[in-house]
Amino acid sequence: MSDIQVSPSTKSHSKPKNSKRKLFDWHSWLGFNLAFLTMLLLATGTIATVSNEIDWLIQDDMRVTPDGSKVSWGEMEASVRAAAAPEDMLSIFSEGEGDHFAYRATFTRPDGTRYFIHVNQWTGEVTGTTPFLTVQRFFRDLHRYFFMPSFIGLPITSSLAIVLMISLYTGLKTTGRIKKAAFRIRRGKDIRVFLSDLHKVSGIWSIWFIVLMTVTAIWYLVEFGGLVVGNKFEPSRPGPTAERIQEFGGAVNMISADQIIENAKGAFPNWRPVQILFPVSHKQSITVLGFTNDVFVRSRANRVFLDPEDGSIIKVQKSKEIGWVAYINEIADPLHFGNIGSLTTKLIWFFFGVLLTGMSVTGVLMTYKRLKKTHISSAQIKTFPILIATVIVGYFYVDRQVSRMEPSQIINQEVHSTDGYKFDAQLLQGKSEKHYLQVKVQHRDGIPLIKALEVIDKENNAYKVKQNTFSSTSVFTRTIPKPMIANSMTLKVEFVSGIKKEFIFNR
DSSP, rough: OSSSOOOOOTTOOOHHHHHHHHHHHHHHHHHHHHHHHHHHHHHHHHHHHHHHHHHHOOOGBBBBBOSSSSOOOOHHHHHHHHSSTTEEEEEEEEESSSTTTTEEEEOOOOTTEEEEEEOOOOTEEEEEEEEEEOOOHHHHHHHHHHHSSSHHHHHHHHHHHHHHHHHHHHHTTSSSSSSHHTTOOSSSSSSHHHHHHHHHHHHHHTTTHHHHHHHHHHHHHHHHHHHHOOOSSSSOOOOOOOOHHHHHTTTEOOOOOHHHHHHHHHHHHOOOEEEOOOOOOOOOOEEEEESSSSTTOOOEEEEEEETTTOOEEEEEEEEGOOHHHHHHHHHHHHHHTTTHHHHSHHHHHHHHHHHHHHHHHHEEEEHHHHOOOOOHHHHHHTHHHHHHHHEEEHHHHHHHOOOOOOOOOEEEEEEEEEEEEEEEEEEEEETTSSSSEEEEEEETBBOOEEEEEEETTOOOOOOOOEEESSSSEEEEEEEGGGGGGGGEEEEEEEEEESSSEEEEEOO
């Protein structure tokens, strides 16, 4: 703790005072030297609490006016699908956070970028399209991961909860007469006294909030540890059995959102569905999330899994039956971000988030005043690599969210049909001289079911072509080495049924 200079202890000091002084030194050292990281974490978490409301204020297509009764889920689904390209995949369809929030559909393009289509639940009309990178998404990801891969960022952000816990303990142990300090802000004193009083008042009134943030953040760290050792806390998500997938045949004729909601509600009484998760592969079921009278759990705790073609119930998951570990996991987010109630609870969380962020600032200012120095400590400098990494990774994070696949021209195109399938294979060249193979697959009966697709060169080398979307026009893409494009290629398709077929793609 060499960066924080304290008055040397004298022999006349009693043991309790020595102990108290050490605790104060720890409190000051942590708050001062880790200030940049804690300020970033606290400020982004505070904004994230009301980030969806911020989006509502700045995005016209999210705002709707209640008018009569809502149209059906099926009518809204038809509207958003009509507004999207046929090769774009609908993965999530959810209601807004209130009657004045439009319903939202999440689509994924073949290039991997996502976007939202909002629809007015009172009229069934599409209100607009929004990029995936919203204020809510930006601050949630910055707060939770510092924009880094989760296996790096989450341990960093969650471990700061330990710092917060130690700061709370040392702060309470070094604050005399807490009841008096909770109401005292002295006027007419110097700035250091004012900052000290403000710091103490904010901290004492925020004790419950600090404890809540610390416990939930440490739980995120425990959850991460569970994932590392292969122990996932979330209950399993059952899909169709292998036998059932074979029964689908060549395609899945997905049931409508109206049928999905009707069947789900019939299987789960006294439950309000709020979100549909559509399958993104043939191995997944349709999942409907919703709320019961248990306000502490998120919608994922109570859900219904359905067969994507006939709507039969695969499983009903109820929060009261998932076990205590999974239950704690489902209440962590609502407690951490204040989603246990309406806008009122969010504003309460936002207010105390501001207090905590302000405490970090006042703590640093007090230390500078006490030391009569303004230079950055060596310990603070050691946190710069994390901050720099956040900025660098954040740049690529934003670029990845807003960038689209570069415009390409078609060099060659061939269409093959067999057993109800249509394969539209295109060889594309981008401006960067990269070449891509893109195969659009359709089936007359619905979403085509393909187990694997490979492209084989003249030396019989096989390259897997990745499936990007699972939709009425499913898209498969792969970068092609330049020498490979000079010759004919073979497209090898393996269907879910196990049948394999090959098509020659001539250059």
